[in-house]
Amino acid sequence: xxxxxxxxxFINRRDxxxxxxxxxxMYGYASLLENSGxxxxxxxxxxxxxxxxxxxxxxxxxRVIYLFMNGGLSEVDTFDPKPMLTKYDGQPMPGEYxxxxxxxxxxxxxxxxxKKYGQSGIEVSELFSKVAEHIDDICVIRxxxxxxxxxxxxxxxxxxxxxxxxxxxxxxxxxxxxxTENQNLPGxxxxxxxxxxxxxxxxxxxxxxxxxxxxxTRIPNNERTPExxxxxxxxxxVTPAQQRQQLDLLGQLNNLHGQKRPxxxxxxxxxxxxxxxxxxxxxxxxxxxxxxxTAATIKRYGQGDFARGCLMAxxxxxxxxxxxxxxxxxxxxxxxxxxxxAHQKLxxxxxxxxxxxxxxxKERGLFEDTLVVCGSEFGRTPAxxxxxxxxxxxxxxxxxxxxxxxxxxxxxxxxxxxxxxxxFGFRAVENKVHPHDLHATILNLLGFDHERLTYRYSGRxxxxxxxxxxxxxxxxx
Numbered sequence: 001x002x003x004x005x006x007x008x009x010f011i012n013r014r015d016x017x018x019x020x021x022x023x024x025x026m027y028g029y030a031s032l033l034e035n036s037g038x039x040x041x042x043x044x045x046x047x048x049x050x051x052x053x054x055x056x057x058x059x060x061x062x063r064v065i066y067l068f069m070n071g072g073l074s075e076v077d078t079f080d081p082k083p084m085l086t087k088y089d090g091q092p093m094p095g096e097y098x099x100x101x102x103x104x105x106x107x108x109x110x111x112x113x114x115k116k117y118g119q120s121g122i123e124v125s126e127l128f129s130k131v132a133e134h135i136d137d138i139c140v141i142r143x144x145x146x147x148x149x150x151x152x153x154x155x156x157x158x159x160x161x162x163x164x165x166x167x168x169x170x171x172x173x174x175x176x177x178x179x180t181e182n183q184n185l186p187g188x189x190x191x192x193x194x195x196x197x198x199x200x201x202x203x204x205x206x207x208x209x210x211x212x213x214x215x216x217t218r219i220p221n222n223e224r225t226p227e228x229x230x231x232x233x234x235x236x237x238v239t240p241a242q243q244r245q246q247l248d249l250l251g252q253l254n255n256l257h258g259q260k261r262p263x264x265x266x267x268x269x270x271x272x273x274x275x276x277x278x279x280x281x282x283x284x285x286x287x288x289x290x291x292x293x294t295a296a297t298i299k300r301y302g303q304g305d306f307a308r309g310c311l312m313a314x315x316x317x318x319x320x321x322x323x324x325x326x327x328x329x330x331x332x333x334x335x336x337x338x339x340x341x342a343h344q345k346l347x348x349x350x351x352x353x354x355x356x357x358x359x360x361x362k363e364r365g366l367f368e369d370t371l372v373v374c375g376s377e378f379g380r381t382p383a384x385x386x387x388x389x390x391x392x393x394x395x396x397x398x399x400x401x402x403x404x405x406x407x408x409x410x411x412x413x414x415x416x417x418x419x420x421x422x423x424f425g426f427r428a429v430e431n432k433v434h435p436h437d438l439h440a441t442i443l444n445l446l447g448f449d450h451e452r453l454t455y456r457y458s459g460r461x462x463x464x465x466x467x468x469x470x471x472x473x474x475x476x477x
Contacts, residue, residue, distance in 0.1 A: 049213050050187050052179045055447025060411025060477070061371040062181075063317045064174060064442065066325040067310070067354060070155065070198040071334030074380035074396055075404040076425035077343055080142045081114040081123045084423040085382050093383060098426055100381055101149040102337070102397045107424060108384040111341065120415030127347035130355035136415040137358065137367070138408045139475045143419025143428040146378050146435055149398040151332055154377030155200035157435050161464045165203035168455075170439060171323035172207040172214040173464045174446060177453050181320030185284065186217040189316055191309040192327035194220030199332050205325065209457040216325065219288070221309040287315050300356040305329060307353040314360050317370055334376060337385055338395040358408060371410025371445055373438075379403025382424040402428035405438065411445045413477045433472060440469035445476070 076082050088094070089109035112125040117132040122140065124132035131138075146154055153163040160167040168176070171188035180187030190205045192198060197218075205216030290298065290311055301307040309326040316324050328334065328350065336342045354374065361367040380396035380403075387397075402421035408414065419431035440450040443464065450469050454461040 048179075048183075049211055050175065050180050050183065052181060053177065055178070056449045056452055057447055059445065059447030060369070061409070061445040062369040063321070064171075064323050064371045064373065064410070064446070065313045065317060065357070066170065066323070067372065067374040068158075068198070068325060068327045069334050069350065069374070069376045070327050070329070071151070071332030071336075071376065072154075072378050072380055072398055073334050073376040073403070074336065074340060074343060075142070075399075075402065075421070076380070076382050077110045077112050077340060078125050078127055078347075079140050079404040079406060080421060080425050081125070082110070082382065082421075082423065082425045085109050085425060088424070093424055093426070098401050100383075100397045100399070102385055103387040104381055104383040104397050105386040105393075106384060107382055108340075108394070108396070112344070118415060122415065122417060127343060128351050128354075130351045131358070134355060134358045134408070137362075138406050138414055139412050140404055140406045140417045141419055141433050141438075141472070141475070142402075142404050142417055142421060143430060143432050144375070144379075144403045144405050144435075144438070145428040145432055146400045146403075149378060149400040151199040151335070151377060151398075154398075154400065155198065155204060158375065158377050158438075159200070159204045160206075160208075161436060161439055161466055165200070165206070166208055167462075168208040168210045168214070168464070169205045169216060170442065170464065171205055171216050171325055172210050173443070173453065174323045175214045176207075176210050176455065177443070177448055178322055178446060180322040185287065185316070185319065185321050187321065188214065188216045188323045188325075189321055190216040190218045190325045190327070191221040191312055192218065193222035193305045193330050195222065196330040198327045198330065209462070210455055216323075219312070221312060221326070222305045224290075224308075287319055288312060290315075297356075297360070300352065300359070302349060302352040302356075304349040304353075306349050310353040310357045314357055314364075314366075317361075317366060318364060336380065336395050337397065338393065340380075340395050342395075361409060367409045369410060371412065371442065372408045373405065373442065374407075375405030375438075376403065379425075382426050399426065401426055405433075407475070411477050413475050416475065418472065418475050431474070434468065436465045436469035437472055439464050441472045441475070444471045 076085060085107055086109040088107050090106050093107050110125065112127055114123045114125050116123050118136040120136050122135045124135060146157055147163060148154060156165055157163050160169045175187035188205070198204060202218070205218065207215035286292065290308065293311065298311070301311045306326065306328050313324040313326050328346070333346055334343065358367070358372065361370055361372070378398055378400040381399045384393060385395045385397040386393060402425065419433055420429060421427060422429050443450045443453060450463060450465045454463045
């Protein structure tokens with residue numbers, strides 16, 4: 001005989017059948033209420049972790065597009081011109097020689113021409129001539145620096161504010177703080193090819209100790225059809241109504257399970273993930289279908305995975321997704337150790353796509369409240385790299401002492417540069433900016449005091465900027 005005492009941790013058969021039967025009855029009742037308009041929208045439901053939330057102060061940006069040039073974009077070949085580098089080409093660098101990860105030799109001038117653009121007259125290299133046409137809308141931070149010259153830790157620091165995996169990503173903190181405007185799509189979406197993640201892997205968009213619902217959802221932007229972008233997005237065997245019944249029954253069972261495991265983040269994350277997956281069936285196939293765009297629009301973005309990622313990012317933020325991160329590719333494509341001319345090929349894909357994104361954000365009325373950030377985990381040395389057995393010795397080593405990041409839209413001053421590196425582009429020397437400062441500024445534009453956006457875990461209040469960070473007020477509009 002089944003023990004039915006109150007202290008028994010197991011449920012008896014009669015109660016189980018009663019609750020399951022009640023679950024189906026409540027499902028029908030809930031459907032009637034929903035059709036009658038009595039149920040509140042999920043975005044206003046306080047129990048919904050992705051509901052829109054209040055900020056600490058009025059926000060200038062509502063959403064973020066983070067373009068990541070994984071591998072290390074060279075600042076002296078793109079957004080930080082150095083005439084002295086040309087003058088002393090082939091000679092040892094005067095003054096202090098900074099320690100580099102690999103052996104480097106004499107100074108090497110940029111093989112790319114720089115030109116002034118816009119009313120601001122900011123110089124940009126020919127590699128990004130199309131982006132440069134929007135320079136009056138862009139703030140170039142030329143004084144970034146980071147802690148180590150290694151890809152993995154550098155990627156983690158720029159993406160999660162810590163040198164090691166195990167901390168929530170920028171996108172997870174943003175969706176935790178803001179929620180999202182579209183309940184039929186994930187609040188944080190990551191676009192990178194399916195061939196393999198960037199160096200650092202899925203930890204770059206992990207929610208870590210934040211609730212799992214804030215983790216980034218990775219979409220392979222190398223696929224061209226919605227069916228391949230999101231596996232099993234359409235169920236071929238049951239109708240949406242039948243799926244809803246299954247999900248509601250599963251929800252009932254999960255709730256019973258959860259009563260014995262309160263505040264279980266994995267269980268709560270699974271429940272919310274299944275709900276979002278169900279709702280995605282209605283909207284995701286359309287939002288990822290780039291054939292909905294005109295041929296002229298697709299042509300402006302160009303070909304390649306990153307181009308598709310930028311166009312997808314536009315369509316996602318247009319539909320209320322809070323944070324979209326677009327990685328340039330798998331691994332570390334911009335890691336030009338042996339021949340900096342590899343940057344030229346990569347820029348042919350990146351330049352038109354980023355320029356088209358900035359143009360279309362304006363055309364569709366999204367630029368003013370969409371923050372676009374573009375950067376790498378570090379930069380590259382002004383001196384030629386001499387290590388390795390490559391025949392070509394025309395490349396640059398990692399440089400964590402100084403590099404560039406640019407920002408546009410979402411409350412950022414356009415047509416300006418901030419900070420500077422030394423005469424050769426090696427070390428940040430004026431108005432130095434650490435990734436913690438960049439993150440504090442991003443959160444500020446979204447309406448948050450970075451010191452107050454915290455999450456208590458393991459007896460400590462954690463935040464994206466750890467115990468550091470200052471807002472770069474000089475670049476705020």
